[in-house]
Amino acid sequence: MMGPRKEAQAALFYEFSLEEHVPQDHPLRSIDRFVDLSTIRAHLADFYSHTGRPSVDPELLIRMLLVGYCFGIRSERRLCEEVHLNLAYRWFCRLDLTDRIPDHSTFSKNRHGRFRESDLLRHVFETTVARCMAEGLVGxxxxxxxxxxxxxxxxxxxxxxxxxxxxxxxxxxxxxxxxxxxxxxxxxxxxxxxxxxxxxxxxxxxxxxxxxxxxxxxxxxxxxxxxxxxxxxxxxxxxxxxxxxxxxxxxxxxxxxxxxxxxxxxxxxxxxxxxxxxxxxxxxxxxxxxxxxxxxPVFDKSKRQDGTWSRSDFTWDPANDRYLCPEGKELKRTQQYHKDPRNKQPRTGRRKYRASKMVCSFCPAKEKCCPKVDARSVTRERFEEVREFAxxxxxxxxxxxxxxxxxxxxxxxxxxxxxxxxxxxxxxxxxGVQDAFTLAATAQNLRKLAKLKPLGPATG
Structure with a gap:
């Protein structure tokens, strides 16, 4: 038998608890355990006036931003709508059913003002990193x-x-x-x-x-x-x-x-x-x-692509400040003469080593070494020892x-x-870009904390 039509009637009184309506396994419950905003009021104390109309709670704004970045809600206008409708978001932001949601323009006003002047978002990020360290997640x-x-x-x-x-x-x-x-x-x-x-x-x-x-x-x-x-x-x-x-x-x-x-x-x-x-x-x-x-990996462009010997094929002899080619011939350090007055400064410690023209002319491996020049030369960078260590x-x-x-x-x-x-x-x-990247990194760390340190089974 078809039941009677359900008519919606407004009740005079409601008994409603947000705590009971947010599932125990909701991600925000795990994230909320690691959000510590107890220090932001002291951090912002010098950026608020002692007189005038009370402002929007900065902790509420930060919690709403964390919700947006944790769940990919990029628009602040849409974020206000989602927090208004979603019970879990209201619970995380410490809002009751009758509490009003701040206007979306409040975020821009505070971000371009006291949040940026006080570097608050960096403070929140570093507080989260400190919590990760306290939980043993940073070696x-x-x-x-x-x-x-x-x-x-x-x-x-x-x-x-x-x-x-x-x-x-x-x-x-x-x-x-x-x-x-x-x-x-x-x-x-x-x-x-x-x-x-x-x-x-x-x-x-x-x-x-x-x-x-x-x-x-x-x-x-x-x-x-x-x-x-x-x-x-x-x-x-x-x-x-x-x-x-x-x-x-x-x-x-x-x-x-x-x-x-x-x-x-x-x-x-x-x-x-x-x-x-x-x-x-x-x-x-x-x-x-x-x-x-x-x-x-060392950023190195010294390797030749034409099949001839590259610099790595030469052996460095630090005791005598020279290179030895695969044939055992030495390449001595050349003297730098600057005839052009615009080129008086050498290139950041780069040194050049050159073989004797007479030796290279009669070398049997000349086609493999320097087929287009009379003698082979090799350059050595300023920090070549460090490059070799890397x-x-x-x-x-x-x-x-x-x-x-x-x-x-x-x-x-x-x-x-x-x-x-x-x-x-x-x-x-x-x-603005730094603010976005900082909030995103904070959200990723909070999600990682919630994943690696999950809530235990519900008791009671």
Whole structure:
């Protein structure tokens, strides 16, 4: 028999508990155990007035942002709608059924104001890293560093040649926020001073973004998200935004290593990275200045492609400051004479070694060595000893294990883009991009904590 029609009637009183309606196995319950925001009020105390209307609770804003980044809700307008409707989100944000949700514009106001002035998002991130360390998830012996391209929120149609863009007269007060931020970081090695080479296009609304074709496809505007992770459990110990050029990414890795040592006292025994970090200067900085073993392939273009002997086929004799060719003949160091007054400075310690023309002319292996010149010459880089040390590290038995652990940072980037939805930025400018990357790294660490330290079985 068909039952009677159900008529919805509003009750005068309700007995409702958010705690009972949020499932015990909901991910936010595990994440909530590791969110410690007890210090943010003291951190922000100097950035609030002692008079006037009470502001929105900063802890509520941070919790809402964490919800958005943990579950891939990129739009702050949509985030407010989701928190309004979802009971689990309300429970995590400490909101009752009758509490009002802040307006979406509140996030922008605080992000461009007191949050950025106080570096609050960095404070929240470092608090999460400290919790990971307290839970025993950070070993501190081995680190890995890498960078990933994230598409900027600009279009090629809204760009022009750098010379044409710089020629325009724009009053700083009338410029967009992203342009003002770019002008502030022109001397920063992560952005304006990262490279003297000017890109083909400059975006009008976000000039700090880099025009790049690094993905071997159509070029686009992007930023680089730099991660420094502990390889034990893939915890992100530092994060940095930079331009998408190699020099900026290498500089970001150095800043992250120094900052991690300063803030947490973590100094790794070794660091793993790809060839982009294998320049002689960076290897020397790691091995000599910071006493860190570099499991990094050496960036080397000395190998010849025409079948003749490369520099690696020659033997270095440090006692006599010379090279020996495969035939046993010596290559002596040449004297550098600078006849051109514009070229008085030698190239950063690079030395050149050359064989005797008479010896090479009658050598039976001349066609294999130097068929197009009278005598063979070999250059030796300034930090060649450090490069050789790095080659020994990558040839050691531990290198395959270090490279396997390095892949954890690539997995984090895949998780960032596919699960958290940060394949394209919504914020512009160096500061906005840094905020987005910092919040995303915080969310990834919280999700990792919830996964590795799950809730026990419910009791009672």
């Amino acid at each position: 501190g012996q081995g680190f890995a560093v890498d960078a990933s391209l994230v598409v900027a929120d600009v279009q090629k149609q809204n760009s022009s040649n750098p010379e044409d863009w710089e020629a325009r007269e724009i009053a700083p007060a009338d410029a967009p926020r992203a342009v003002r931020e770019y002008l502030d970081v022109l001397d920063n090695e992560a952005f304006g001073a990262a490279s003297e080479v000017k890109p083909k296009f400059t975006a009008h609304v976000d000039p700090a973004s880099q025009w790049t074709a690094a993905r071997k496809g159509p070029a686009f505007f992007a930023y680089s998200d730099n991660y420094l992770i502990d390889t034990d459990h893939g915890i992100i110990v530092d994060v940095e935004a930079s331009r998408s050029v190699k020099t900026a990414e290498v500089g970001a890795s150095r800043r992250m290593l120094d900052r991690t040592s300063e803030r947490f006292g973590l100094k790794p025994d070794w660091v793993a990275a790809d060839t982009a970090y294998g320049s002689a200067e960076n290897l020397a900085w790691l091995a000599l200045d910071r006493q860190i073993l570099p499991f990094i 080659r020994q590290c990558t040839a050691s038995e531990y290198n395959p294990k270090a490279q396997a652990r390095r892949k954890k940072v690539e997995m984090l980037f895949a998780h960032l883009k596919r699960i958290l939805g940060l394949g394209r930025l919504r914020l512009r400018g160096p500061c």
